[in-house]
Amino acid sequence: MIESRWVFDDAYPTDILHRHEELNALSRLLKPATVGHRADDVLIHGPSGVGKTATARRMLRDLRQRAEVSSALIECSGKTGNEILHEAIEKYPKGTVVHRNQPRVELVATLEKIVTEPLIIVLDEADVIPDLEVLKDLFSVDLISVIAITHSNTEWLNRVDRDLRVHFHGDSQIEFDKYGVQELVDILEPRVEHGLTGDPTQPGQLERIADETGGVARWAIKSVLSAAELARERNHDYFYNDDVADSFEHAMQKIRKANLRSLPLPHQRLYEIVRAIGPVSGGEMKTTYREHKDAIFEGRGHDSVTWRRAWDYLSKMDDYDLIKMPGDTNAKVYEAVDPELEAPVEFDLRETAEISSE
Ligand SMILES: Nc1ncnc2c1ncn2[C@@H]1O[C@H](COP(=O)(O)OP(=O)(O)O)[C@@H](O)[C@H]1O
Ligand SMILES: [Mg+2]
Numbered sequence: 001m002i003e004s005r006w007v008f009d010d011a012y013p014t015d016i017l018h019r020h021e022e023l024n025a026l027s028r029l030l031k032p033a034t035v036g037h038r039a040d041d042v043l044i045h046g047p048s049g050v051g052k053t054a055t056a057r058r059m060l061r062d063l064r065q066r067a068e069v070s071s072a073l074i075e076c077s078g079k080t081g082n083e084i085l086h087e088a089i090e091k092y093p094k095g096t097v098v099h100r101n102q103p104r105v106e107l108v109a110t111l112e113k114i115v116t117e118p119l120i121i122v123l124d125e126a127d128v129i130p131d132l133e134v135l136k137d138l139f140s141v142d143l144i145s146v147i148a149i150t151h152s153n154t155e156w157l158n159r160v161d162r163d164l165r166v167h168f169h170g171d172s173q174i175e176f177d178k179y180g181v182q183e184l185v186d187i188l189e190p191r192v193e194h195g196l197t198g199d200p201t202q203p204g205q206l207e208r209i210a211d212e213t214g215g216v217a218r219w220a221i222k223s224v225l226s227a228a229e230l231a232r233e234r235n236h237d238y239f240y241n242d243d244v245a246d247s248f249e250h251a252m253q254k255i256r257k258a259n260l261r262s263l264p265l266p267h268q269r270l271y272e273i274v275r276a277i278g279p280v281s282g283g284e285m286k287t288t289y290r291e292h293k294d295a296i297f298e299g300r301g302h303d304s305v306t307w308r309r310a311w312d313y314l315s316k317m318d319d320y321d322l323i324k325m326p327g328d329t330n331a332k333v334y335e336a337v338d339p340e341l342e343a344p345v346e347f348d349l350r351e352t353a354e355i356s357s358e
Contacts, residue, residue, distance in 0.1 A: 001196060001197055001200060001228050001231055001232040002195065002196060002197070002225070002228050002229070002232065003194070003195055003196055003197045004194065004195050005195070005225065006195075007191050007194045007195030008191060008195055008221050008222060008224065008225040010053070010054070010218065013057075013058075013061070014054065014058070014190070015058075015190075016051065016054060016055050016058045017183070017186050017187050018179060018183040018186065018187070019051060019055050019176075022055060022174050022176060023055065023058075023059060025174045026042060026044075026055070026056070026059050026147075026174060027059065029041075029042050029172060030042070030059065030063060030069075030120060030145075032118070033063065033067070033069045033118035033120060033145070034063065034066065034067040034069060035067075036068070036117065036118065037118065037143075038118055038142065038143050038144070038145050039069075039118055039120050039145040040145065040172055041145050041146045041147070041148075041167040041168055041172055042145075042146075042147040042148070042168075042172050042173075042174060043147075043148050043150065043153055043156070043157070043168040043172055043173045043174070044056060044147060044148070044149045044150070044173075044174050044176060045149075045150050045151065045152060045153040045156070045173065045174075045175055045176070046151070046175055046176030046177060047151065047176075047178065047216070047319060048151065048216070048218070048259070048319050048320055048321075049216040049217055049218030049219055049255075050176045050177065050178055050179065050215070050216060050217055050218075051176060051217055052149050052176050053073075053124055053149060055176070056073070056122050056124075056147055056149060057073060057122075060073070060120060060122070063120075068117050068118075069117070069118050069120065070092055070093055070117060070118070070119045070120070071119065071120040071121070071122065072087065072088050072091035072092065072119070072120075072121050072122065073091075073122040073124060074087050074088065074091070074121060074122060074123055074124065075124050075125060075262075076123050076124060076125050076126055076128060076129045077125050077128050077262050077263060077264055078128075078263075078264040078265065079129070080130065080131070080301050081104065081129070081130075081131050081133055081134035081137065082100075082101075082102075082104055082107065083100070084123070084129070084134050085104065085107040085108065085111065085134065085137060085138075086098060086100050086102075086107060088111060088119075088121055088138070088144075089107065089110055089111060089114070092111075092114060092115060092119060094114055094116070096110065096114060098110055104137065107137075108137045108140060108141065111138075111141045111144065112140075112141050112142075115141055115142070115143050115144060116143070117143065118143045118145070119141075119143055119144050119145075120144075120145050120146075120147060121138060121144060121145070121146050121147070122146075122147045122149065123146060123147070123148045123149065124149045125149065125150075125262075126148040126149055126150045126156065127150045127151050127152070127155070127156055127312065127316055128263065128264055128267065128313075128316060130264070130301075130302070130303065130305075131303070132159050132160055132161065133161075135160060135161070135164050135167075136161060136164060139164065139167065146167070148168065151315070151316060151319045152315070153168075153173055153175070155312055155315065159309075159312075177215075178214060178215030178216055179210070179215040179216075179217060180215060181207060181210045181211050181215070182210075183210075183215075184209075184210035184213070184215055184217060184220050185206045185207055185210050187217055187220070187221070188206050188209065188210065188220055188221065188224055189206065191221055191224060192206070192224060195224075195225070195228075196224075196228055200228065200231060200237070200238040200239050201224075201238070201239050202238060202239055202241075205227075205239055205241075205244050206224075208244060209223050209224060209227070209244065209247070209248075212248055213248065218255060219248075219251060219252060219255060222251035222252075222254060222255055223244075223247040223248055223250075223251040224247070225251070226246075226247035226248075226250040226251040226254075227239050227243045227244050227246075227247035228243075229250070230243040230246055230247060230250060231243040252321065253338065253341075255321070256320070256321055256322055256337065256338060256341055257341060259320035259321070259322060260320070260322055260341065260343055260344075261344060263316075263317070263320075265299065265302065265345060266296050266297055266302050266313070267313050267316065267317065268343035268344070268345045268347075269292075269295070269296045269343070269345055269347045270289070270296055270310065270313055270314065270317070271317055271322055271323065271336070271343050272342075272343050272345060272347040272349070273288060273289070273292060273296075273347075273349060274314070274317075274323050274334050274335065274336055275336040275339055275341075275342075275343075276349045277334075277349070278323070278333065278334050278335030278336055278339070279333035279334065279335035280333055280334050280335070281332075281333055281334075282326055282333075282334070285314075285325075285334045286307050289307055289310050290307065292349070295347075314334070315327065321337055322336065322337060322341075323335065323336055323337060324337060
């Protein structure tokens with residue numbers, strides 16, 4: 001039934017379908033790099049699972065093949081500004097070995113010295129970078145440009161230093177929307193062809209998957225894999241309708257778990273709070289946050305944040321389908337979507353309340 005699980009992986013290299021406009025915009029902004037100049041900066045934004053990372057990755061691979069353009073994709077979750085600079089140096093092809101705990105100015109000086117051809121740095125999941133000062137450091141190096149990938153453009157830009165916002169003005173923003181049903185079916189077909197043995201799907205099933213997953217490619221792709229897993233478990237030779245029906249939650253559970261694991265520690269602790277106290281009102285959430293703030297940010301490299309910024313953390317977890325919260329959705333309260341799902345952290349609410357009140 002399953003020929004290759006890798007085909008269903010986020011990092012599986014693939015042709016990008018139905019993103020012509022987005023690819024053209026990206027290509028236009030990055031073009032200066034193909035003739036030795038600094039590329040324009042880009043802000044890619046949109047919901048989780050709609051091809052933001054895959055599209056950027058694909059574009060950079062093409063560019064590297066066509067021109068002397070270097071790029072580094074940095075998964076920002078849980079990384080400090082210093083760690084991001086450090087990774088940029090390590091990933092630069094002419095990079096040198098530097099110590100992780102070198103001061104910021106020295107890391108920037110190293111970048112200035114070694115970057116002699118255009119370098120495009122992708123800051124993936126840039127909304128969870130705790131301190132956006134790192135943008136200033138990156139922009140201070142002549143040939144470095146940035147592609148920031150975020151959930152919401154406005155929330156993120158609000159956190160960017162006023163002087164730096166021009167880097168991500170209107171024309172440099174590329175929005176990624178959810179796919180239409182037929183578009184998503186086209187995206188699913190090659191996965192079925194290369195990832196499964198024979199074609200175990202029945203007419204109309206891919207359309208159903210594309211429809212029920214609301215145009216979110218990751219969910220749809222993982223649902224196909226889940227349907228195959230369920231069919232195999234149940235000794236079916238092909239997808240029964242029940243396998244497809246059960247695939248959505250099966251896939252979503254795995255996605256939620258992976259999303260939660262990918263988040264920085266303070267986000268995970270905050271998630272544990274929502275899980276423990278939800279469903280609660282906004283007011284109660286805010287009060288509880290303040291009570292446990294010290295515990296949430298305990299440890300090296302975590303600076304505690306205001307409630308406004310904690311709200312961004314929560315909103316990221318909403319985008320990741322980990323919690324429901326008042327805001328864009330119809331929810332009236334804060335609560336975990338799946339209260340059974342635990343974050344991989346030791347965090348006991350009663351103990352932390354004592355710690356913070358000490
Ligand atoms: N247009 C597309 N064509 C082919 N595959 C796609 C497309 N968009 C998304 N995918 C696939 O969907 C999955 C999720 O995409 P990803 O780029 O990781 O989403 P995001 O970064 O927006 O959360 C990946 O497996 C990716 O290859
Ligand atoms: Mg991504």
